[in-house]
Amino acid sequence: MVARSFDTPLPSLPLTQPSAKARIRLRLPLLPLLIAGIIAVPILLLAIELLTPNIDLWAQLWSTVLPRMIGNTLLLIAGVGVGTLVIGTGLAWLVTMHDFPARRWLDKLLLLPLAVPAFVMGFVFMSLLDFAGPLQTAWRNLFGRGAPFPDLMNGFGAVIVMTLVLYPYVYMLARAAFREQAGVTLEAARALGCNRRRAFWRIALPMARPSLAAGVGLVLMETMTDFATVRFFSFPTISEGVVRLWEGRMDRVAATELASLLMVVALGLLLLERGLRGRSRFDQQGGRGRVPVRLHLGGWRGWAAFAACAGVLLLAFGLPVGQLVLWAINEINGLIPGTWETVYGQYIANTFALSGGAALLTVMLALVLAQGVRAWKTRLVRGAARLSALGYALPGSVIAAGVLLTLAPIDHALGDWFGTGLILTGSIAGLLYAYVVRFMAVAYQSVDASMCKVKPSMEEVARTLGASPWRVLRRIQAPLVVNGMLAGGILVFVDVMKELPATLLLRPFGMDTLGVWAYMLAAESFWQAAAIPALTIVVVGLIPVLLLMRAGDKSA
Amino acid sequence: MSAPEFAVECIDLTKTYDRQPVLRGVSLRVKAGQIVALLGPSGCGKTTTLRMIAGFETPDGGSVLIDGRVVADARSSQPAEVRRVGMVFQEYALFPHLNVYENVAFGLRGNQKAARVAEMLTLVGLGGLDKRMPHELSGGQQQRVALARALAPAPRVLLLDEPFSNLDTALRAQVRTEISAILRQAGITAILVTHDQEEALSLADEVAVMFEGQVAQVAEPQTLYRQPTSRAVAAFVGEANFLPAKAHGMTARCALGDLTLDEHASGAVDVLLRPEQLQLVTSNDGAGRVLWREFYGHTQRIGVSYGDLALVARADAIERYTPGQTVNVVVRGRARAFGG
Numbered sequence: 001m002v003a004r005s006f007d008t009p010l011p012s013l014p015l016t017q018p019s020a021k022a023r024i025r026l027r028l029p030l031l032p033l034l035i036a037g038i039i040a041v042p043i044l045l046l047a048i049e050l051l052t053p054n055i056d057l058w059a060q061l062w063s064t065v066l067p068r069m070i071g072n073t074l075l076l077i078a079g080v081g082v083g084t085l086v087i088g089t090g091l092a093w094l095v096t097m098h099d100f101p102a103r104r105w106l107d108k109l110l111l112l113p114l115a116v117p118a119f120v121m122g123f124v125f126m127s128l129l130d131f132a133g134p135l136q137t138a139w140r141n142l143f144g145r146g147a148p149f150p151d152l153m154n155g156f157g158a159v160i161v162m163t164l165v166l167y168p169y170v171y172m173l174a175r176a177a178f179r180e181q182a183g184v185t186l187e188a189a190r191a192l193g194c195n196r197r198r199a200f201w202r203i204a205l206p207m208a209r210p211s212l213a214a215g216v217g218l219v220l221m222e223t224m225t226d227f228a229t230v231r232f233f234s235f236p237t238i239s240e241g242v243v244r245l246w247e248g249r250m251d252r253v254a255a256t257e258l259a260s261l262l263m264v265v266a267l268g269l270l271l272l273e274r275g276l277r278g279r280s281r282f283d284q285q286g287g288r289g290r291v292p293v294r295l296h297l298g299g300w301r302g303w304a305a306f307a308a309c310a311g312v313l314l315l316a317f318g319l320p321v322g323q324l325v326l327w328a329i330n331e332i333n334g335l336i337p338g339t340w341e342t343v344y345g346q347y348i349a350n351t352f353a354l355s356g357g358a359a360l361l362t363v364m365l366a367l368v369l370a371q372g373v374r375a376w377k378t379r380l381v382r383g384a385a386r387l388s389a390l391g392y393a394l395p396g397s398v399i400a401a402g403v404l405l406t407l408a409p410i411d412h413a414l415g416d417w418f419g420t421g422l423i424l425t426g427s428i429a430g431l432l433y434a435y436v437v438r439f440m441a442v443a444y445q446s447v448d449a450s451m452c453k454v455k456p457s458m459e460e461v462a463r464t465l466g467a468s469p470w471r472v473l474r475r476i477q478a479p480l481v482v483n484g485m486l487a488g489g490i491l492v493f494v495d496v497m498k499e500l501p502a503t504l505l506l507r508p509f510g511m512d513t514l515g516v517w518a519y520m521l522a523a524e525s526f527w528q529a530a531a532i533p534a535l536t537i538v539v540v541g542l543i544p545v546l547l548l549m550r551a552g553d554k555s556a
Numbered sequence: 557m558s559a560p561e562f563a564v565e566c567i568d569l570t571k572t573y574d575r576q577p578v579l580r581g582v583s584l585r586v587k588a589g590q591i592v593a594l595l596g597p598s599g600c601g602k603t604t605t606l607r608m609i610a611g612f613e614t615p616d617g618g619s620v621l622i623d624g625r626v627v628a629d630a631r632s633s634q635p636a637e638v639r640r641v642g643m644v645f646q647e648y649a650l651f652p653h654l655n656v657y658e659n660v661a662f663g664l665r666g667n668q669k670a671a672r673v674a675e676m677l678t679l680v681g682l683g684g685l686d687k688r689m690p691h692e693l694s695g696g697q698q699q700r701v702a703l704a705r706a707l708a709p710a711p712r713v714l715l716l717d718e719p720f721s722n723l724d725t726a727l728r729a730q731v732r733t734e735i736s737a738i739l740r741q742a743g744i745t746a747i748l749v750t751h752d753q754e755e756a757l758s759l760a761d762e763v764a765v766m767f768e769g770q771v772a773q774v775a776e777p778q779t780l781y782r783q784p785t786s787r788a789v790a791a792f793v794g795e796a797n798f799l800p801a802k803a804h805g806m807t808a809r810c811a812l813g814d815l816t817l818d819e820h821a822s823g824a825v826d827v828l829l830r831p832e833q834l835q836l837v838t839s840n841d842g843a844g845r846v847l848w849r850e851f852y853g854h855t856q857r858i859g860v861s862y863g864d865l866a867l868v869a870r871a872d873a874i875e876r877y878t879p880g881q882t883v884n885v886v887v888r889g890r891a892r893a894f895g896g
Contacts, residue, residue, distance in 0.1 A: 453652060455647065455649060457646075457649035458649045460610070460612055460636065460643065460645075460649070461649045461705075462651075463611070463635070463636040463637040464610055464611075464636050464637070464641050464642060464706070464715075465662050465663030466638070467662070467663070475651075475662070479653050480652070480653055483653075
């Protein structure tokens with residue numbers, strides 16, 4: 001009757017030693033510590049570099065470009081920080097607490113700009129704002145030839161562009177925070193005589209502070225890493241300076257010095273974010289699972305809310321993507337068939353190989369690291385894992401400088417002994433290293449989250465059902481963790497694809513990616529030609545955004 | 557081969573963690589087809605005992621027998637996967653990536669899998685939900701899937717670890733009745749761990765009360781409640797009034813008068829009177845005074861001061877008692893004496 005023949009008497013079963021456990025443990029967490037160490041070295045070397053400053057160099061930088069760079073960097077951080085905070089929080093409050101036309105759609109669609117890299121947005125806007133571009137043309141048609149058009153090709157324009165691409169980070173986290181607290185806490189506030197506006201300022205906003213700080217933190221990390229957008233808008237920042245010194249003047253020593261300064265700014269921001277987050281927790285007990293009662297916005301108010309959301313979406317996604325599509329179509333029609341496909345194919349192959357390799361490598365290392373933290377539970381391993389996640393807060397150019405500092409001596413040593421050339425710094429190895437340092441946190445988080453889903457009791461229950469440790473690994477642990485690895489892999493893949501500064505600085509000769517190609521063409525004002533690689537990046541970048549939208553569906 | 561008398565036997569189990577003794581000689585025998593509850597406060601070792609029977613923990617001393625065969629002792633221990641023991645966890649531990657069918661079928665092999673799964677799902681009243689994912693089920697349904705999954709490979713004994721504590725109170729009584737019916741229908745030997753005395757008393761054929769790593773008493777629910785062997789057991793399995801008394805043979809004299817004992821005793825004792833044994837009779841010159849009343853609907857609890865005693869009585873819902881009112885206290889049934 002029972003499929004598994006339990007009715008026949010069991011043969012006497014072998015007794016195993018109680019100490020023979022399914023898990024194999026090493027004495028020391030060597031592998032995790034080694035991985036964390038390798039990832040942390042570039043950051044540490046750069047920090048050491050900072051302690052031994054080259055005074056002459058700094059004096060020269062200070063007397064020329066440095067004050068302006070620092071000023072611009074701070075202005076950009078302040079502008080984009082405030083801009084994304086206001087737009088992201090405002091939109092999140094609108095869609096979680098109010099009801100208006102197309103709300104359900106806009107709720108998700110507002111995440112779309114995440115797929116657009118800032119520099120792509122930058123060059124599209126540069127063209128739109130150009131004298132011959134559609135905006136100025138329309139302006140002249142409307143107000144006459146001499147009408148002064150507001151000058152946006154400056155820091156102000158850069159702030160607007162970056163705010164438009166980056167607000168979804170704040171939006172996403174603010175929305176989650178409002179949703180979580182909305183049901184119970186806000187109703188409690190209103191029962192105490194607080195109206196909606198007061199409840200927003202007094203309850204919702206302070207409660208969401210940790211989420212908002214985290215969102216703005218992510219925004220500013222992206223802001224700091226950008227050098228291309230600010231270059232398009234002639235607003236040089238420290239990040240731009242590092243790339244200029246390195247790539248333009250081939251002065252890697254000066255670039256490294258400047259990068260260490262940029263690292264200080266980035267770490268300062270990280271500390272600020274931690275401070276703002278404070279000790280408050282993200283979630284609230286007992287406040288989950290209730291859908292807030294949304295305020296219905298009727299008549300013009302509803303349409304105004306719709307217009308606000310749709311307007312942001314149009315500016316931040318519809319307009320740039322539409323322009324890219326138009327350019328791409330024109331470009332394809334104008335090209336000689338048969339030739340551009342091979343060129344394009346080569347870039348695609350380069351990009352996918354790099355992104356795929358980096359994703360695979362990062363996820364595998366993250367797996368070992370996460371398993372190590374789980375198996376040993378010591379402060380040492382946990383601290384090492386945290387240190388290895390630091391790269392995510394650092395701009396790509398900083399990491400490129402750190403990787404160079406790490407690998408150059410090794411290269412020289414190898415050269416001295418074996419007479420080889422720059423086999424590490426001049427090859428894909430250096431680039432992959434930089435990607436792992438930069439995006440370890442992304443992979444680690446996904447893998448770790450999926451490992452948390454495998455509770456010890458699941459393993460135990462599987463064993464009472466007669467499953468061998470191997471079957472438990474194959475049927476229970478692996479499928480649950482594979483999803484996390486896949487998710488982490490996709491995120492790293494797309495992040496690498498969108499990454500520009502480290503790729504530009506460390507790429508081996510002839511190893512151009514879609515991003516580098518698009519950037520180079522755009523920098524030379526070949527916008528139409530840049531559209532095809534740029535659009536490819538956006539399309540691939542949509543994958544994780546769509547996954548994010550679906551995940552939101554499930555939890556809502 | 558004749559069936560052994562006991563499905564599960566624990567003999568003098570000991571276990572120490574970090575020099576802290578958790579089990580200090582636990583012995584327990586479970587007859588085939590019986591439901592036994594391990595009842596005790598948290599940290600008493602009941603879960604460790606259960607996990608030893610399952611094969612997740614190894615004893616430092618003593619032995620575990622299933623169907624008369626040693627599966628674990630101080631020297632060796634059979635791994636959990638060959639013990640044919642079913643387990644239902646507090647948090648159910650359903651496999652989140654497998655649907656209901658796949659969860660229940662996990663422990664099955666061979667070509668009659670589908671029939672067995674269908675049989676199990678019908679048994680737990682979830683027929684037709686095969687394709688649902690765990691997160692699409694209610695808490696009660698998830699628990700029944702966990703139960704079906706544990707029962708499917710026809711285990712020799714089913715272990716349940718605090719199976720009802722994740723359910724809200726309103727649902728708990730109903731689910732308890734359902735699970736009880738399913739277990740009886742399946743005719744399975746089951747060991748249930750709980751800290752809830754009501755759960756243990758209502759569900760089990762026998763209850764083993766555990767304190768500090770030892771079994772204090774094993775008895776049928778009613779015996780346990782009426783004839784506990786220690787004050788600690790008496791207080792843990794239900795509300796208790798202890799009155800100082802002087803015993804002589806089958807009677808004891810206390811502030812409430814002469815009581816009949818259930819066993820011989822002599823000398824200074826404390827007698828146990830359950831709240832429902834105290835009957836309150838409204839009387840203007842009664843020696844008792846009502847202090848407070850809690851009304852539950854089906855019953856009510858009344859606090860009474862009697863001389864310098866503070867008593868708790870339980871009555872049906874018919875009479876109305878108001879604080880300040882005077883009453884006489886009449887004792888029903890026999891009292892149990894504990895030597896001072």
